[in-house]
Amino acid sequence: xxxxxxxxxxxxxxxxxxxxxxxxxxxxxxxxxxxxxxxxxxxxxxxxxxxxxxxxxxxxxxxxxxxxxxxxxxxxxxxxxxxxxxxxxxxxxxxxxxxxxxxxxxxxxxxxxxxxxxxxxxxxxxxxxxxxxxxxxxxxxxxxxxxxxxxxxxxxxxxxxxxxxxxxxxxxxxxxxxxxxxxxxxxxxxxxxxxxxxxxxxxxxxxxxxxxxxxxxxxxxxxxxxxxxxxxxxxxxxxxxxxxxxxxxxxxxxxxxxxxxxxxxxxxxxxxxxxxxxxxxxxxxxxxxxxxxxxxxxxxxxxxxxxxxxxxxxxxxxxxxxxxxxxxxxxxxxxxxxxxxxxxxxxxxxxxxxxxxxxxxxxxxxxxxxxxxxxxxxxxxxxxxxxxxxxxxxxxxxxxxxxxxxxxxxxxxxxxxxxxxxxxxxxxxxxxxxxxxxxxxxxxxxxx
Numbered sequence: 001x002x003x004x005x006x007x008x009x010x011x012x013x014x015x016x017x018x019x020x021x022x023x024x025x026x027x028x029x030x031x032x033x034x035x036x037x038x039x040x041x042x043x044x045x046x047x048x049x050x051x052x053x054x055x056x057x058x059x060x061x062x063x064x065x066x067x068x069x070x071x072x073x074x075x076x077x078x079x080x081x082x083x084x085x086x087x088x089x090x091x092x093x094x095x096x097x098x099x100x101x102x103x104x105x106x107x108x109x110x111x112x113x114x115x116x117x118x119x120x121x122x123x124x125x126x127x128x129x130x131x132x133x134x135x136x137x138x139x140x141x142x143x144x145x146x147x148x149x150x151x152x153x154x155x156x157x158x159x160x161x162x163x164x165x166x167x168x169x170x171x172x173x174x175x176x177x178x179x180x181x182x183x184x185x186x187x188x189x190x191x192x193x194x195x196x197x198x199x200x201x202x203x204x205x206x207x208x209x210x211x212x213x214x215x216x217x218x219x220x221x222x223x224x225x226x227x228x229x230x231x232x233x234x235x236x237x238x239x240x241x242x243x244x245x246x247x248x249x250x251x252x253x254x255x256x257x258x259x260x261x262x263x264x265x266x267x268x269x270x271x272x273x274x275x276x277x278x279x280x281x282x283x284x285x286x287x288x289x290x291x292x293x294x295x296x297x298x299x300x301x302x303x304x305x306x307x308x309x310x311x312x313x314x315x316x317x318x319x320x321x322x323x324x325x326x327x328x329x330x331x332x333x334x335x336x337x338x339x340x341x342x343x344x345x346x347x348x349x350x351x352x353x354x355x356x357x358x359x360x361x362x363x364x365x366x367x368x369x370x371x372x373x374x375x376x377x378x379x380x381x382x383x384x385x386x387x388x389x390x391x392x393x394x395x396x397x398x399x400x401x402x403x404x405x406x407x408x409x410x411x412x413x414x415x416x417x418x419x420x421x422x423x424x425x426x427x428x429x430x431x432x433x434x435x436x437x438x439x440x441x442x443x444x445x446x447x448x
Contacts, residue, residue: 059078059079059418063079066078069414073414074416075413075414075415075416078416078424079424080230082294083426083427084429087429087431092297098344102340102341102344113334113335113336114333115145116324117334117339121346123144124342124346125305126305126307128262128346129262130142130280130288131277134277136280139313141309141310141311141313141316142309143307143317143319144305144307145324146303146305146334147304148331148335150289151304152302152304153291153305154184154256154306155186155187156326157287158188158189159187160319160322162188163322165221165254167254168188169189169221170192170221171222172192172194174195174197175196176193176223177230177258180223193212194208194222195209196232203234203391204235204240209244210243210247213247213248214251220253220254221253221255222255224255226272226273227259228396229394231420233392233393233394234392234398238278241275254287257275257279259273259290260294262295263295264362264363264395265395267364269295276288285311286308290304292342296341296345298341302335302338303339370397372430373389373437374390376433376434376436377440380438383445384400395424397423398420399421401440401444403421405421405443408447412439413438413442415439
């Protein structure tokens with residue numbers, strides 16, 4: 001009986017101590033402004049209740065609207081992703097072969113890559129854009145780091161420039177890819193534009209372009225689309241590229257190439273790299289952001305590279321060391337799978353050859369869609385000159401349709417595109433061209 005009384009007393013004492021401790025904790029925490037003993041907050045009490053709903057991305061938002069449309073004839077020409085003649089996403093056969101080789105290689109592990117990424121990938125990416133015989137490569141003047149596709153490559157380059165370059169102003173073409181302004185602004189650069197597209201001729205405004213670059217401050221950064229300009233599909237001729245190069249070098253401007261479509265525009269990897277190689281060939285410095293989203297169909301793998309061509313090997317080495325300091329706190333190091341696919345294809349002669357054939361087939365199909373659309377508009381007697389459709393190059397066509405006409409086509413024909421009238425030719429097929437031609441004809445004949 002005595003032992004039972006002692007147990008009850010000890011238990012009662014322990015309960016009192018716990019009760020006292022709980023009250024103490026509640027008071028202490030409440031005095032600091034919160035309590036683990038309070039009831040769950042209601043929706044109205046959210047710390048983020050005042051956060052405004054952001055608008056949809058102007059490009060990716062097109063797909064959101066498209067997905068909500070129940071129409072059986074709807075057509076998505078907004079997002080730049082290649083589709084087959086059947087309207088399906090495409091995984092290249094050579095990519096599947098490379099992945100199978102990687103899966104069968106039992107020596108592969110899932111360890112972290114270095115901060116700058118996969119060494120083979122970096123070396124082969126520089127060779128792909130600059131050429132195997134590039135003096136810059138042989139002189140160790142190039143530093144290349146693996147990044148998160150083209151966007152990540154642009155952002156890493158922009159962050160580096162904001163920290164280490166004397167001029168913090170970058171000139172981008174008007175118009176350009178919608179994400180360019182955001183990438184460079186958030187990195188801390190001041191964004192200005194230079195004239196590029198002529199809405200009257202639906203071609204290049206070379207005179208305006210040169211005038212704007214001439215008036216830019218010495219040392220300013222200039223963003224250039226290596227090929228297949230997005231959104232216009234308008235590229236300079238080689239002669240015009242030479243004029244641009246001379247202007248940039250005479251003003252000591254710093255060219256920053258965005259190469260998102262090498263091989264995807266004309267079907268020739270070397271042909272689509274000519275603009276970049278012209279600038280590297282003169283011995284000057286430049287930045288190059290590469291993406292393998294389109295030309296290898298590795299959209300979701302987020303595979304890209306940033307190459308910086310420097311004056312000396314010593315400078316290239318020091319630039320590389322600082323790029324590591326940019327990347328480390330941003331995402332630490334890049335993913336391994338997509339880069340391994342690219343490296344596997346680029347270093348194997350047979351796989352590389354197969355890739356070039358598949359790449360040309362994609363480019364040729366897009367060129368064929370341009371011809372089909374041009375012919376279809378001609379057959380309908382659609383008012384206006386539509387020759388720009390076959391003169392422009394790459395994934396996109398800048399149709400010249402205005403915002404009201406775009407809205408009309410979406411409402412009446414369930415065709416989705418960006419509000420500036422840009423359409424993805426890769427999203428068309430022989431089956432859907434007539435529907436698009438009907439919509440364009442109706443839009444230009446009924447909507448001013």
